[in-house]
Amino acid sequence: MPSIPPIPIEMVAAIFFLPLVSLLLITFVTRTAPKISGYLTITTIGLSFILSLWTFQTMTTMPGKHLGGVFNWIVIGETDLQLGIYVDGLTSIMLLVVTSVSLLVQIYSTAYLHGDPGYSRFFAYMSLFTASMLGVVLADNLLMIFIFWELVGVCSYLLIGFWFQKPEAAAAAKKAFVVTRFGDLGFLMAILLLFSRTGTLDFQHLFEIVDSPEKAAVLGGGLLTWAAIGIFSGAVGKSAQFPLHVWLPDAMEGPTPVSALIHAATMVAAGVYLVARSFPLFEQAPQALFTVAVIGTITAFVGASMGLVMHDFKRVLAYSTISQLGLMMMGLGVGGVVAGIFHLFNHAFFKAMMFLCAGSAHHATHTYDIRKMGGLARYMPITFSAMMIGGLSISGIFPFSGFWSKDEILGEALGNGYNISYIFALITAFMTAFYMFRLTFVAFLGEYRGGEHAEGERWSGSPGHHSLHESPAAMAIPLIVLAIPSVVSGFANMNGDFARFLGEAGVVKLHWDVIFTSTTVALLGILTAYLFYVAKVIPVETVARTFPHIHGFLLNKYYMDDLYGWIVEKLYLGICHLLDLFDQYVVDGVVNGIASLTTASGGVIRRLESGQVQGYALVIFVGLVAIVGGFLVFGG
C-alpha cells in the first residue's frame, strides 16, 4: 500500500476555510438559487471531511505528537497576538466528528427543508456554524477559542430562531443566547485573569507554566483554581450543564437538523472539548476538577429525571443530551479525559442519529408529540431500526458504542473514589434506558394515533393510512450511515488505541463488576419501560397519581424556569426599579446639567463658526498668540 504523506498545515487550515467559502458564495452569489446553495455547502463540507480524514490518518502515524502553525496577526512591541492552529489526537477526533456529522446533517437537510423559503439562508448559517465550530477545535489559544466560541453562539441563536416568525422560536433563541452569556462571562474573566498573570493565552505556554512549579507561582493563591472554574463556567453555559441547562430544551424550536448538529453532536459538546483541551490546567487545580465532577453528576441525574415525563419527541432527546453531557463532564471531573472524550465521540453519532429519527418521524406525522404517534415501526422500518440502535447504545447495552464509553466513565468514577457519583450515574443509567425505550415504544409500537390531527381522541382511520411512509432517501441514508458508528465505534478503544491516540496511557481495564451492574440496571430500565408501555401490566396514570408531587416536580422541570422567572421579575426588576429612581433623580440631574452646559457652549461655538472669514482669521491669530503665551508661561 502506498504510504500517504503527512498533511501540510495549509491543508489543515483549509478545513476551516472551506465552509467559510461556501458561506460567502451563498451570501453573495447563489442566494437566489437555493438548490445550488445546498449542494455548495455539501461539497465544501465534504471536502473538509476528506481533509479531516487525512489529518486523522497523519495523526495516527505520530501518536502523542502535534502539528502546529502560527501566523503573526499583529505585533505591538513585545506583545504579539498570534493566530495559530494546534492539531493533536483530540483535535483530529473532533474534526472528524464535526465534519462527518455536519456533512450527513446537510444531506439530510436538503430533503427536510425542501421548499422552505429560507433554504439558502439555512445553508449559509450552517456553513458559518461549521466553520466556527472547526475554528474552536483548531485554535491554539484561548482568545481564538473565545472568538469562535461566541461565533458558534451567534449561529446557534440564528438557527434556533430560524423560523423567527414563530414567537416561541424567537423567544427560545433569545433565551439560549442570554443564558449562555452568563457562562461566557466567567470564561472571559478567566481569559483576562490568565493573560494578566502569565502574559500568554497560548495553550502550550500555559501548560508549560502550570506544569513547572517555579513558573506556576504567578497563578498561586488559588488563582489557577478560579481561572479553571471560569473556563468551566463557559463550558457550563455552552454544554447546558446544571444550573444553566434551561436553554437547551427550548432550543428544540429550531429545525431538527439544527438540533441534531448543534444541540446534540457538536456545539454543546464544545464545553466538554474546552475542559478536555485545557485539562492540564484542571489537573493542577483539584478543587476545580472536583467542581466539574459534582456539576457533571448533578446534570446527568437532573437531565435524565426530567426526560422521564416529557411527551415531546425532541424534548426527551434534549433532556437526554443534557444528561449525557453531564455524564461526560463527570467523566472528565473524576479524571478520565479519555473516557469523557470517548463518550463525546460515541454520543455525537448516536444522538445526531436519534434527532434525525425525530425529524423523520415528524416528516411523516407532522407532530413531535409521541402521544399522537404510535405504530410507526410498521411504516418506517429504517427510522425504527435506527431508534432501536440508538436506544440500545445510549442505554449501554453490549456491543453498542455507548456501552464501552459509559463503562469507562463508571469505571473511572469508581476507581478514583467518586462513589456517590458512581451511584448517581447508575440511577441515571436506569432512567436513561427507561425514558429512551418509553419514547421508542410509545412512538413506534402499538396503533397509530393519527399524527397532528389526533387532538386527544383516538384516530379511527384505516391502518394503511397513506400519509405514513418512510422518509426520502436523502433523509434515510444519513440515518443508515450514522447507525454504523453507533454500533461499532465503541470498539475503537478496545485495545486502548483511542487512549494512546489521545496521548494517554492506553491501558484498558475491563471493570467486570461495573459492566455487570450497569448492564443489569439498563436492562431493568428497558424491562420497566416494556411493562409500562407495551405489556401495560402497570398502568402509567396510577403511578403518576400515586406520586403527584414528584410527577409535577419533574413535569415542571424542577421549577427552574419559574425560579429564574421569579428572579428576573421580582429581584432583578426590583433592583432595576431602584436604579431607575437613582437614574431619574441623580444621574439625569447631572446629565441634564452637562447637557445644558454643552448647549450653552455649543451656542458659543456656533457664534464662533459664523461663516465670517475675518472671524476665522482672527481665531487663527488669537490661537497663535495663546500658544506663544502658553510657551512663555510654561517654558519652552
Next chain:
Amino acid sequence: MNLYLLGPELSLIGLAFLVILVDLATHNKNVVAALAGIGLVVPAAWAVSLWGQTASSFYGALVVDSYSIFFKLLFIAAAALVILMSVQYSKRFAPYQGEYYAVILLATAGMMFMASTQELISIYISLELASISLYVLASFLKDAKSSEAGIKYLLLGAVSSAVLLYGMALLYGATGSTKLNEIAQAIQESMQRDQGAVLPAIVLGAIFMAGGFGFKIAAVPFQMWAPDVYEGAPTPITGFLTGASKAAGFAVILRVFFVALGNQAPLPVDWPALFAVLSALTMTVGNLSAIPQANIKRMLAYSSIAHAGFILVGVAAFSSQGVGGVAYYLLGYMFTSMGAFAAIVAISERLGSDQIADYSGLARRAPLLALILAICLISLIGLPPTVGFVAKIYVFWAALQQGLLWLVLFGVLNSVISAYYYLRVVKAMYLGAPASEEPLPVSRTLVVALAVAVIAVLAIGIFPQPWLDFGTGAAIVLIP
C-alpha cells in the same frame, strides 16, 4: 541632479498636461477620466521601482526614501479613488471635466513633492502647488456654497501661508539655512555654545510653522475653515481633502519637526507637548461639534477634525512607533474616508440630499451601499475588524509608551463620544423607515471605488502586520 528620482512627480505632471490636451481633442469625457485614472499606473510603478533607495537630488532639497515613497503611493491611491468617484459626479460641471482631472493630478503632484522635500522653500512651494490646486477644486461646482468654500479656503489659506512663511523666515534667520538637517545642526551648535539656551526666534518660528501646518491638517484652533469648505466642495474633493491633503500635511509636519527640531537633546522647543495639547483640543472640539450636525458631509468634516486629533496623538508620542502609527493611521483613514465619501456620492446622486434624515431605511433600498457605509463608519469609530481599530490601538499604545496616559484617556473618551454620532447614521439606515421601496442603483465606476475602499478597510484591518511594517519602515527614515 538626478531627474530619474523625480520620475513619479514629473510623469504625473506630464499626465496632467496630456489630460488637458486630450480633453481638447475629444467630446467623450469618459475617455479623459479613463486616461487620468489609468495613467496613474506610470507614477505608481515608478515610485514602487524607487522603493528601498535613499537618495537626494537638487542639492539636497528633494529626497527619495521609504518615507516619501510610502506617502507618494498613498496620494496616488487617493487620486485614483477620487477619479473613480468623479466620473459620474463631474457631469455636474461639464464641459470642464478635463481641467478638473488635470488639477487633481497637479494637486497630487504637489502633495508628492511635499512628502519628498527637506528644504523650507521647496516645502513652501510644493505646499502652495497642492493648496492652490485644491482652492480651485473646492470651488468647481460654482454654486453659492462651492464658491464660498473656494474663496474662504483661499483667503484663510493665504493667511496660514503667511503665518507659515513667517515661521520659516524666523527659523532661517536664526540658523542661516533652509535645509532641515543643517537647521538641526545649527541649533545643536548654538545650544552647545550658549549652555543650552535657545534663541526665542527658534521657538517662535516653530510655533508659527506648527500653526501653518496645523491649518493643512485642520487642527484646533486652525480648523475653522474645514466644515464650510468640506460642505461646499464637490463631494469627491471633500474626500480628497480629508484623505490625501491631510496626510500631506502630516507628512510635512513629521519631517520638519523630527528632522529639524527633533534631533537635539534636549529638544530646543517642547513641540511634542504642544502637539499633545493641540491633539486633545482638536479631538474634543471636533467630536463635540459633530454631534448636532444634520448634514452628513458637515458631520464628516468635524469627524475629520477629530481624527486629526487622534493622529496627532502619534505625533506627540515622538517615537518611531508613534510615526509608524501615524503612517498606518493615515493610510487607513484615507481608505475609510474615501469609502465613506464614495458612498455619500452614490447616495446623493440618487437622493439629491446629504441630510442624515434622508438616509432613513437606506439598508432596504441599497443593502450593499448601506453595508459599506456602515463598515466605514465602524472604522471611523475604531471598532474591529476594521483598520480604524488597529490604527487607534497603535497610536494610543505608542503614546502610552511615552507616558502620555492623560492623552490616551482623552482619546479613549473621545472615541466613545464619537460612536454616538456615527451610529446615528447606521441607525437611520438600518432601523429607519424608507421614504420609498425603490432600489437605488449605483454607477459602475463608483462600485469599483467603493469595493476597493471597503476591501482595503477590512483587509488592512484584519491583516495589519504587513501594513504596520510598511509604515514603520517609512518611519525609520526619521528616527533611525
